[in-house]
Amino acid sequence: MTRDELIKAAYDAVCAYEEEKALEIAHQSVEAGIAESDMLGEGYGAGIRHLGDLFERGEVFLPELVVASEIMQNVAAYYESRMTQKPKRPGKIVLSTVEGDVHDIGKGIVAAMMKSQGYEIIDLGRDRSAADIVAAAVDNGADFIGTSALLTTTMPEQKKIEAIMKKEGLKGKIKTIVGGAPITQRWADRIHADIYAEDANAAIHKVAAMMSA
Amino acid sequence: MRVELAKKMRIDEAKAYVAEKLGVEVSELNDVSVMREVRNDLNIGEPNARPENAFGLIAKARIAKLLDIKIPSVEKFRGMIDAEF
Amino acid sequence: MAEEKKYFTRYGDGYSTYMTKDEIKKDVERGVEDAASRGKIDPLTEAEKSYIVDIITMPAKMASVEPGKEVVLSSDEGTLKASVRCGVSIDRTTAVAVEERILCMDSAELAHIDYSYKPIKPIIFDEVCAMQHAELNSIIPLFYGAMPNLGLYTKPDGPYDNWAELLPAGKVAEAREAQEKAAEQAAKDIVSVADHMVEAGADALNMDTVGASGDADALAAFTAMKEIHRKYPDFPVEMGMAGEFFLGMHGKLTFEGEQLAGMYPHEQVKIAEKAGATIFGPTINTNSSETFAWNLARTCTFIKACSEESTIPIHPNVGMGVCSMCLTDSVPLDAASRADKAIVEIGRADGL
Structure with a gap:
């Protein structure tokens, strides 16, 4: 998959609450040498923000948001485990x-x-x-x-x-x-x-x- | 409000019902000069206290009779008054 | 070139501003679109949108409905407002008399300071006596009101774990179970209070701020409503909502086969009807940062759709911070009266 396809797949996996798929895409992105910050920001993170918008409209519910949030955290942990230096938490x-x-x-x-x-x-x-x-x-x-x-x-x-x-x-x-x-x-x-x-x-x-x- | 509560009627239907029972036009239900006389004539209570005026539960019981509706508090107290010794 | 005329209006937090007619029109348009898109309902007609602009820009300080379109008023927490909110030392029976004989309200509500069904249970016999005294001395319909307030069933105020803390911690199953248990208990508490209020001769019951703690809060209220209606088919109950949709804190709860989370007023009213409610009180959230025009147009769009679906009277909650009323302690008359007029004439409310 190309960079854009992987980012799209990451977005879709979060929005579909598919953890295994999300982790598989993370693995593929590492193999393809795509920056994790791009994957997290434009892919998984964008998916979470989309779900946040839907939650605010009553179309997605808090438990689903929590599941998506956990997927995102696990994906971030996967990227972290691949690094020699632990990344600084954002805040x-x-x-x-x-x-x-x-x-x-x-x-x-x-x-x-x-x-x-x-x-x-x-x-x-x-x-x-x-x-x-x-x-x-x-x-x-x-x-x-x-x-x-x-x-x-x-x-x-x-x-x-x-x-x-x-x-x-x-x-x-x-x-x-x-x-x-x-x-x-x-x-x-x-x-x-x-x-x-x-x-x-x-x-x-x-x-x-x-x-x- | 009484008819909305007793019969689940929407406002237009409820107003027409009350107007018919009171013998007034719908537009007169909100006219204080008309309704003061109507309330006085029917003795169903007025905001200003006057001697001989029905008030409280007495007025409510008269309203229930006039509008042909059940009012829970009236039913309750009637039951208490009529209860066997 | 002369500067375009600007009209005095406000933001949702009551802050005053001046806008041109064109700016007001644009915000009305945006408000209608937002409601139609969120609720998946029909937008207002061009004539209705134009009428909202007329209402907002009319020169009088205070607006009123056209003669013949008057509606009735119900109120929540009525007997607490004088004594608790305003610090006027009067007892509740006197407060009912003030509502009836001085404020000329169409109804009044007896309420306890905790305003939740759960804490009323231990003092229910005092409440029954208070209701009987108030009923003996009043003519207008007298409600007994309180909130389901599911939050009171969570630790440290209640027996169950707090789902608002469990969920961010990822404990979804535990959060759902806690909500289900709390809803079951809350429904029992509401029915228990209703039993006593029927016995007291209350004219009606008010379940206020339904859904404040999410979809489980709504489930508790509808479950209780159904049981109250089964036991006392002639006992009137008004159900007032907390917000414009049931927040999905659980997400999977259903009533009569319908998923509660995400329900908007036009859907909520059908569930209230099925449960046996007498009057339905839809609520639309006021956005503090948006203009009064945006909030009012949005409110009217939602309320009209709800009114069209309903077979029972609807009394939109036009209190502080809801249904386009400004989120201020003292509601400005210019905005409040304009909101009332629009909600009755365009929203087709049966009462407020």
């Missing part, structure tokens, strides 16, 4: 819903999707204080803090996180991602958060763009 992200907010479905979706892209996820669960979230990020050497707030009454917790970050001199060192139904770019700008993510796919794109900047 470490602390995730939580903010204090007073138990709505954790969206955060769980972001966790699954970001994992599929190779990020290390430290999921603090739900209803965690701003101080706890920042402390967990510092303790774990995280690159990002991602918080979700579904309620207008809990949105100010994201502002609290920014205030703690500023006070502790962490702004710029650890980037912040904010999301949730009432959250907008305007809110992110207002509280000086680094990234506003409308959904899981947006989080993937924006975090990747910031990492490569």
Whole structure:
């Protein structure tokens, strides 16, 4: 198969949730000398992002997204096993819903999707204080803090996180991602958060763009 | 609303049903000047409290009779009133 | 050349903006297309789209339906809004009287502060007494309302593992099993509360925010609805949805042979009818970052399709953050009244 055919096959295998096929294509791509970053980014990764779009429309469901995400992780592990030098993980992200907010479905979706892209996820669960979230990020050497707030009454917790970050001199060192139904770019700008993510796919794109900047 | 609940009727049908039972035009159901008189004449309760006006369950029982529908709370309390000692 | 006239309008988060008629038209077009494509439903007609633009650009601050097109109002959490949300120290029976005699509502809802069926069970006898007192003193239909709230059945609040944590960890089978067990228990809890509310003489029951925890949450509600209808065929129940489609947290759950995950309002209403619901409350999510025009056009497209499919009354949820209402604590009257008008006249709602 040509490079383009292999990339297409990788995309199709993820979208069809076919792990064996996905790994076989990974093997073929190594034999053909195609860059793993191309295969992961344009093939498998693009498949995951497509499924993310379908999930957001109610056409694909979370368990399927999780299965696809695991296929992607196993493919990445296969490529890793072929390398003499272990590749650096793209980043470490602390995730939580903010204090007073138990709505954790969206955060769980972001966790699954970001994992599929190779990020290390430290999921603090739900209803965690701003101080706890920042402390967990510092303790774990995280690159990002991602918080979700579904309620207008809990949105100010994201502002609290920014205030703690500023006070502790962490702004710029650890980037912040904010999301949730009432959250907008305007809110992110207002509280000086680094990234506003409308959904899981947006989080993937924006975090990747910031990492490569 | 009562007729939507009692008969699962859509709004246009429900309004026509109520208007017929009350002897008013559909357009008058939302006219406070008409409905104040209708409610007063039929003694089925009004927002402004007045002596002699039916209120609470009494008004509800009269509405059930007038609209020929079953109202769960009216049925419940009627059952309690009529229960054997 | 004179600058094109701009009209005051808003974004989904309530933030104000000014747009030209052409910009509004484009957003209406986009909103309709988005709903039609997601729901696989018919788009609005050109006349309907044009009418939405007229509603948004009309000069009056507040809009209203044409005479003769008035509808009735039901409300959720009614008795909690004064005392809990606004901090006005009144008891629930007084709150019902305020709704009836001061706000002139068409119905009211008695609710407990936890607003979920599960925590009501241990205090159900107090709730029955509260309902009886309120019923004795009110004329308008009185609902008892709460949410299925399947999240309360997950650890640490309940006995089952949290699928929102199991799934990202790749434990799909375990996540599915936890949801199935939680749905079964939740359905029993809802029926148990309904049993007592029938006994109390409640005029109706409201299952609010159905599907908030995904398709298993919806399964719990429909299963309970079917059982309540079997036991008490004349007892009215309103079912209000949490979002525009059932999120597939399980993905394989069915009710009456229909897969629940991914169902949009025009499909949800048919399941609600089969289960025996009296009134169906469709919900369309407001996108905070999109304009009011986009949100309203999208809402009307979905609601019209739902209304056309329905044989029972539909009361779209036009509260904060849904059905194009802005996601703000105090909803702006200009947007709220325009949304009401469009949803009734174009969406063909039977109530709100």
